[in-house]
Amino acid sequence: MKHLASLAFLAPISLAWSLPAAAQEAEEPATPTSVIAAAGADEWIAIAPEDLLVMDLAPDARGNARRVVIQLMPPPFSQPWVANIRTLAAAHWWDGTSVNRVQDNYVTQWGDVTEAKPLPEGVVSPMAEYTVQWCNYHVCPALPPVGNLGRRLTSEHGWNSFVEGWPIGELEGRSGAWPIHCYGAVGVGRNMAPDTGTGAELYTIIGQPQRHMDRNLAVVGRVIEGMEHLSSLPRGHGELGFYTEEEADLRVPILSVRLGSELASASSSEAVGQQESTPRYEYLDTAGQSFARYVAVRANRNDAFYTVPAGGVDVCSVQVPVRRAE
Amino acid sequence: MKHLASLAFLAPISLAWSLPAAAQEAEEPATPTSVIAAAGADEWIAIAPEDLLVMDLAPDARGNARRVVIQLMPPPFSQPWVANIRTLAAAHWWDGTSVNRVQDNYVTQWGDVTEAKPLPEGVVSPMAEYTVQWCNYHVCPALPPVGNLGRRLTSEHGWNSFVEGWPIGELEGRSGAWPIHCYGAVGVGRNMAPDTGTGAELYTIIGQPQRHMDRNLAVVGRVIEGMEHLSSLPRGHGELGFYTEEEADLRVPILSVRLGSELASASSSEAVGQQESTPRYEYLDTAGQSFARYVAVRANRNDAFYTVPAGGVDVCSVQVPVRRAE
Numbered sequence: 053m054k055h056l057a058s059l060a061f062l063a064p065i066s067l068a069w070s071l072p073a074a075a076q077e078a079e080e081p082a083t084p085t086s087v088i089a090a091a092g093a094d095e096w097i098a099i100a101p102e103d104l105l106v107m108d109l110a111p112d113a114r115g116n117a118r119r120v121v122i123q124l125m126p127p128p129f130s131q132p133w134v135a136n137i138r139t140l141a142a143a144h145w146w147d148g149t150s151v152n153r154v155q156d157n158y159v160t161q162w163g164d165v166t167e168a169k170p171l172p173e174g175v176v177s178p179m180a181e182y183t184v185q186w187c188n189y190h191v192c193p194a195l196p197p198v199g200n201l202g203r204r205l206t207s208e209h210g211w212n213s214f215v216e217g218w219p220i221g222e223l224e225g226r227s228g229a230w231p232i233h234c235y236g237a238v239g240v241g242r243n244m245a246p247d248t249g250t251g252a253e254l255y256t257i258i259g260q261p262q263r264h265m266d267r268n269l270a271v272v273g274r275v276i277e278g279m280e281h282l283s284s285l286p287r288g289h290g291e292l293g294f295y296t297e298e299e300a301d302l303r304v305p306i307l308s309v310r311l312g313s314e315l316a317s318a319s320s321s322e323a324v325g326q327q328e329s330t331p332r333y334e335y336l337d338t339a340g341q342s343f344a345r346y347v348a349v350r351a352n353r354n355d356a357f358y359t360v361p362a363g364g365v366d367v368c369s370v371q372v373p374v375r376r377a378e
Numbered sequence: 379m380k381h382l383a384s385l386a387f388l389a390p391i392s393l394a395w396s397l398p399a400a401a402q403e404a405e406e407p408a409t410p411t412s413v414i415a416a417a418g419a420d421e422w423i424a425i426a427p428e429d430l431l432v433m434d435l436a437p438d439a440r441g442n443a444r445r446v447v448i449q450l451m452p453p454p455f456s457q458p459w460v461a462n463i464r465t466l467a468a469a470h471w472w473d474g475t476s477v478n479r480v481q482d483n484y485v486t487q488w489g490d491v492t493e494a495k496p497l498p499e500g501v502v503s504p505m506a507e508y509t510v511q512w513c514n515y516h517v518c519p520a521l522p523p524v525g526n527l528g529r530r531l532t533s534e535h536g537w538n539s540f541v542e543g544w545p546i547g548e549l550e551g552r553s554g555a556w557p558i559h560c561y562g563a564v565g566v567g568r569n570m571a572p573d574t575g576t577g578a579e580l581y582t583i584i585g586q587p588q589r590h591m592d593r594n595l596a597v598v599g600r601v602i603e604g605m606e607h608l609s610s611l612p613r614g615h616g617e618l619g620f621y622t623e624e625e626a627d628l629r630v631p632i633l634s635v636r637l638g639s640e641l642a643s644a645s646s647s648e649a650v651g652q653q654e655s656t657p658r659y660e661y662l663d664t665a666g667q668s669f670a671r672y673v674a675v676r677a678n679r680n681d682a683f684y685t686v687p688a689g690g691v692d693v694c695s696v697q698v699p700v701r702r703a704e
Contacts, residue, residue: 113439156606157561157697182686235483235586245685259609260561260694261586264679267686280482280613283585287606353590359571360508360593366692368586371483 081355084346088373091342096334097217098377099123104312105141105273106330107162109151109281110305118304120278121312121330122238123374125271126216129231132178133240133270136251138311143172145252146309151285155293157259160282161241162306163252177248182267183228212367214338218274219367221266231271233261234368236279240270258283261368276333276374332377346373407681410672414699417668422660423543424703425449430638431467431599432656433488435477435607436631444630446604447638447656448564449700451597452542455557458504459566459596462577464637469498471578472635477611481619483585486608487567488632489578503574508593509554538693540664544600545693547592557597559587560694562605566596584609587694602659602700658703672699 080086103126109118124134140146146162149169153161212221212232219232233239238256242249249270256275275282286302288295295302315330336343347370352361406412429452435444450460466472472488475495479487538547538558545558559565564582568575575596582601601608612628614621621628641656662669673696678687 154610156609244682259585260692262695263690263692264676264684264688264695266688268679268684283482284480284610284612286610350590353594356570358590358594362590362592364589366586366589369588369590 082345082349083353083355084350087342087346087349088336091336091340095337095340095342096375096377097337099276099333099335099374101312101316101330101332102138104330104333105137105309106312106315107146107278107309108307110307112281118278118281120281121276121333122273123276123333123335124273125218125231128184129218129220129229130182130240130270130272132180133249133251133272136175136178137254137272139172139175140252141309141311142314144308144310145169145172146306149306150303151282151306152288152303153255153292153294154258154285154287156287158257158262158293159255160258160285161253161255162304163241163254165303171250171252175250175252177242177250180248180270182270183223183230185228214343214370214372217335217338217372219370219372221367230267232367233257233263233265233269233271234274234371235259235261236275236371237261237271238273238275239265240272242269256282276335277376333374334377335375336373338372343372346370408671408675409679409681410676413668413672413675414662417662417666421663421666421668422701422703423663425602425659425661425700427638427642427656427658428464430656430659431463431635432638432641433472433635434633436633438607444604444607446607447602447659448599449602449659449661450599451544451557454510455544455546455555456508456566456596456598458506459575459577459598462501462504463580463598465498465501466578467635467637468640470634470636471495471498472632475632477608477630477632478614479581479618479620480584480611480613482613484583484588484619485581486584486611487579487581488630489567489580491629497576497578501576501578503568503576506574506596508596509549509556511554540669540693540696540698543661543664543698545696545698547693556593558693559583559589559591559595559597560600560697561585561587562601562697563587563597564599564601565591566598568595582608602661603702659700660703661701662699664698669698672696 103124105122105124107120107122109120111117124137125131149162149164151160151162152165153159212219214220215229219234220229221232222229231237235257238254240249240251241253241255245268251270251272254272256279285304286299287293288299288302290296290299312330336346347365350370351365352363354361429450431448431450433446433448435446437443450463451457475488475490477486477488478491479485538545540546541555545560546555547558548555557563561583564580566575566577567579567581571594577596577598580598582605611630612625613619614625614628616622616625636656638656662672673691676696677691678689680687
């Protein structure tokens, strides 16, 4: 058996970032991969180009391009910050800024290292809440249950579910709902409260998600492609993982950040770095049958490799499948 | 406020890997850092050199040494694999092997890429369980509660707590207990069940911990220093994140792996790579008052930065504080 020792170690699980398209044979036990592969075309929902933020970092040491694609948070969540981010991208504000902080098991953060670059007019820290009054938007439903898991989609607080493709938390009593900081979530750096941040300074989660960040910082999106270009960077050794002046050359230059809609318009292609256009993406409908089955299989792995099902799954262990559209 | 935008982003939380020693002023709200700093010397428990595994990787591109220190799992958990690992380290078996797999948001894995290197005599996949019959060892107690959190130390299954410095899960009814795969946990790669792995092929968790791995793979330790040398490596692009042949130069050579007790004995210092000895470490007593307070503060951040306490905390978000001994 030894020759299989490494390759057989685990069935692939990082499905959200790269989806193997191969169909599984019917007689094999269901795995997250096989459930997603079997989902119908009508269960995939297109992501609009205007909801994509495309960040091109400077090439790596081997000259490979490094593109990070972020899906922006839809209403009703975090919209004042998302509006700022659209303004900043349209102004090409991030061009020439850099990745400045990489704290192990926590966050990678990028923005203007000089902290002196003027912001576009109107981009200010909003007087806004991280938790939205859910009933204002959705006729006060409970968050939808997923499959037969019930409360086994665990969390520290209240109820968790997926709404229109996003992991969402809800207080007991339905008094408010908020997007959850999972791996790859993109949030807004800020000063001490009551500052809320503008969106010019962004971070993404590169380790164990910390639920104490929820409801204290604005989640404005998630990385749907190129996460490795942020998660595998050398860690910083200054306070909070910022690169020190001695490590200043580790700061990765940001060549450009564009909305997908700007890239999609042919006239703007000269403004882009090494890549001319952005592909289209789609996510698996979180209200559909395949997603419910995917969650159930995630919670109860029972195949040739996993023989003891967990019986439950953390909401952040259920990455919503996202893939490139054909 | 803009000049503070980045530095004020967050109070440090990755305490397990590098502990700031500065005492906090008494009038400030308690933070995880301040609680740990205030713990008495009698609350720190020394880690024996024979329970340390010291792995020296080849220096990085800048010539910096890369040392990873692993604390091995104590009884009653995973002891057949830990015994194999001691044998492998004593035989210097890992010297000349490499890091071969880095799968984003999942694991970094190391061992013999040829899968042909003979194992020392007696090192075989044990016929052993990942879950131990807790009552055989501890007169059948329930896992100890931590502070006033009760079941808010959440998990998908049963009860979670900390036993002698380690995060442990337990089935309802106390029929078994097991070590939990948290960030930095070190586990044993294996073939398809019923293979259990030998311990020659090891991995560590570099992203969102996946509880479906618990009770299906042996957890044999955790990284207590140098985690960044495994978590920040370039991701592999072969199946399961293995480096492809085209990426073969990304495999990081392992110069040596030694038990701390071998390093501690002066006569063996010639066998070591670029670092001659290993420092001593200690962990915060998880049965003590300071640890209980640390967990409570983690679950209820309420300071100048965090204004909405979560009210609970995942067991894997509570990294047990480990520091170098004076």
